[in-house]
C-alpha cells in the first residue's frame with residue numbers, strides 16, 4: 001500500500017507538492033493524471049525516497065519512509081520497481097546487460113544463471129532472444145520501454161511498480177503491448193501499480209480509479225463515474241478534449 005498524508009514539498013521557495021493525501025491499497029492500480037509540470041513525477045520521486053517531504057508522511061507497506069535510515073530505505077526500494085519516463089536504459093550496455101545488471105552487481109549468481117533469468121524475462125516482456133546482444137538505440141521506443149520494465153522486474157522483487165508516462169511517444173500497437181504488460185504484471189503478483197499518464201484513453205485500459213493532480217494539489221481522487229460527473233473546473237477543463245471518450249465508458253474494457 002501507498003499512503004500520502006498531507007505531504008508538502010518545495011524546491012527552493014517554489015511549492016511543488018501542496019498538502020497531498022491519498023491512499024492506495026495493496027494490489028490495486030491507480031492512475032495519476034495531470035498537466036505537464038503539475039507534480040506527477042515528483043510524487044514518484046517522493047515514493048522512491050529520492051526526495052523528502054518538508055511536511056507530512058509517506059507510508060509504504062505500513063512504514064513511514066521519511067524517517068528511514070539509508071540502509072532501511074535501500075531495503076524498501078528493493079520492493080519498488082520504477083520505469084522512468086524515457087525508459088532510461090544504460091546506452092552503452094547491451095539489452096541483456098541492462099536487464100541483468102542488478103543481478104550481476106548485487107548477487108553472487110553465476111553468469112549462466114543470470115543469462116537464463118534474463119532470457120526468461122525478455123520472453124516475459126516480449127523481446128526476442130536475438131536482441132539480447134543489441135544496444136538500446138538499435139531498438140524501437142516501445143521495445144526500449146519493455147526492456148526497461150524487464151530491468152525493473154529483475155532489479156527488484158516489486159510489491160509496487162511505478163510507471164512514469166509508460167506509453168508517451170509510442171505508436172498505438174506498442175502502446176497496447178505496454179498496457180497489456182502492465183495489466184499482466186498486476187494480475188500475476190497483485191503488484192500495487194501507480195501509473196502516471198496524461199494519455200486518458202490509455203489510462204482507462206489500466207484502471208478505473210484516478211488521482212488528478214493540478215498545480216501540486218489533488219484536484220480529484222475517485223473512480224471513473226466521479227471523474228465523468230465532476231464539476232470541478234480543473235477536471236472539466238482537463239477532460240474536455242476527451243469528453244466523448246469518457247462519456248461512453250461505463251465498464252472498463254481491459255485489453
Ligand SMILES: Nc1ncnc2c1ncn2[C@@H]1O[C@H](COP(=O)(O)OP(=O)(O)O)[C@@H](O)[C@H]1O
Nearest residue numbers: 011014016034035036037038039040041042043
Ligand atoms: N530540480 C528541480 N528544480 C526546480 N524545479 C523543479 C525541479 N524538478 C521539478 N521542478 C518543478 O516542479 C514542478 C513539477 O515537476 P514534475 O513533478 O516533473 O511535473 P510532471 O511530472 O507532472 O510534469 C514543475 O513546475 C517543475 O518545473
Ligand SMILES: [Mg+2]
Nearest residue numbers: 040041085164
Ligand atoms: Mg513527469
